[in-house]
Amino acid sequence: MRDVAKLAGVSHQTVSRVINEHPNVRAETRERVLAAMRSLNYRRNLAARTLATRESRTLGIVGFETTLFGPESMLYGIESAARAAGYLVSVATVRDLSHRPVLEAVDRLVQHGVDGIIAIAPKPAVTTALTHAPTGMACVAVGGDSQAGFPTVRVDNAAGARIATQHLLDLGHATVHHVAGPLDWPEAQARVDGWRETLYAAGAVVPPITTGWWDAAAGYEQGRKLAGDPSVTAVFCANDRIALGVLRALHEAGRRIPDDVSVVGFDDMPDSGYFMPPLSTVHQDFAELGRRALALLLHNLGLPDGDSPEDVVVAPRLNPRASAAPPRD
Amino acid sequence: MRDVAKLAGVSHQTVSRVINEHPNVRAETRERVLAAMRSLNYRRNLAARTLATRESRTLGIVGFETTLFGPESMLYGIESAARAAGYLVSVATVRDLSHRPVLEAVDRLVQHGVDGIIAIAPKPAVTTALTHAPTGMACVAVGGDSQAGFPTVRVDNAAGARIATQHLLDLGHATVHHVAGPLDWPEAQARVDGWRETLYAAGAVVPPITTGWWDAAAGYEQGRKLAGDPSVTAVFCANDRIALGVLRALHEAGRRIPDDVSVVGFDDMPDSGYFMPPLSTVHQDFAELGRRALALLLHNLGLPDGDSPEDVVVAPRLNPRASAAPPRD
DNA sequence: TTCTGGAGTGTTACCGTTCTCATCCCGCTC
């Protein structure tokens, strides 16, 4: 920067003003400085800027180290929105969603001087840890379910479950079975709630649920149990991967889909339209979620101090395909 | 830091020595300083450290903004290895793998002062852009295929294709068809090469290939063409998602798998064991790839200047499941 | 005894910005 100033024949301060687009610089001077910057291939040193302004233009993301579809997609949504806003994102992942690892991840981000943190936080342990973090850092959680006193951006899981369940009921099924995700995840719990509510409201029998992890193996295992029960004609799965396992279990048991059993998933992950048969599922826009999370964080960043949490809830929608149809009876 | 020094009754320099575990500090003094740090809840300001040492302990990742399974998993492998080495990772994604966006991403990372860059670089355009980046930054590419003069960590795609093809030939199939990925991706091309070589070596007919994107939609489209040809008894797909589409197309055409047609995929993504039928596929360890990439980068970081590229190639292995079997003939 | 060397500590400069305040010059008002 000193070199630029010298070359342009001005003080370093004027160079700084040009960089920061300060209005009070004569146009001619600005041009001279810009030319000098170009010819020296100057780039401002962000570390120094950070030191002086205590603002790093870097955002931290606390992520969950596993390949679940949702978190991945949100990362990209956040990153591209952050880029547009002039921020870089740093990622700290945790191996499991318990207190200690999350605190460590936050600490790492804070040490590196991030301006704010977005937690991809499907379990409350994460936001709890965040609240206890000894820092006045602006934080936003994305995914999971609403957390008291913590700004959150999420999909309305219960609504999604209602849509799916109602869809199956509307097709004429007497009731709908549910293969749930891990119930200590609020998202899984909210989907159970939405499903149950809808059955209640329709006066339908509420069958017992089974639960397991978010993957096809769990879906397969639980699907085998359902497959043996001829009264099962409609199944709502907590996500698409589970649905994949369920489809296979039903198929192996000789139950045709959707002729004998209808199946609906949740997520609308990329290839679910190519399952056998193509999966009817609840679509959620993860990238949008990421963008909204970033917008909320930026907003809270500008706020004085005791920020207003003000949650954001995004509505999911049904993406009907071939796996759900009226019962054959 | 000044406060810590004052509280401990030493100079700030001694505090710095304690932080950096310099040996020449009396044990008693060190204790006093550590106690002061604890009681003031002191954390060193990395921006200042970066400014002084011109080393940020941050690594940059240039990623591809799409949910392909491989890149995702590599990100986690890199991040956890980086964490262990005391680095934080910052991610800059690009919307497409052309020159300009990659340069911009690199520029963003450089501005933020990363110490090195790992490019998740399936296409040569990325490494080309990186080589032209006006900076002596240490770079490593992961994924893709070998790039002249650029340190690369990758899976041996050709070997994987050979394994898959040979597996099908060994089962007794006269030849093997191939549904390729986009041929401007070196990975896709290498898989074609490995497949073709193996057929040549076995003296088998080399059928024409079809190509498309890496997803199930492409697989379905190409699978429909193959399904109509009764001479097709074995299909090697460039990845698992394509295989999913192919499976569905074959199924719809009434061809049983593996009785009529055997199918082998590539990647071994999480739920491929729950396709119908479970997919035989070539397994690649993306997380390991990420770890190796990081190790290579750190190694090159320590090197004087004109670094030794020294590529790393990881061997894939077959994960046989139900979708490949001897031909029924 | 005197010299030497290294362990332990302090002093000062410097990393590259931004911020605050001072300065200068100009045109305007009274």
Add this chain to the structure above:
DNA sequence: GAGCGGGATGAGAACGGTAACACTCCAGAA
């Protein structure tokens, strides 16, 4: 024509660390 306000610029001090060097001990060798 003196006073005044504001635009354009510069000077110097932060920001919070690390690096280089100087200094003080004190033990052991000459």
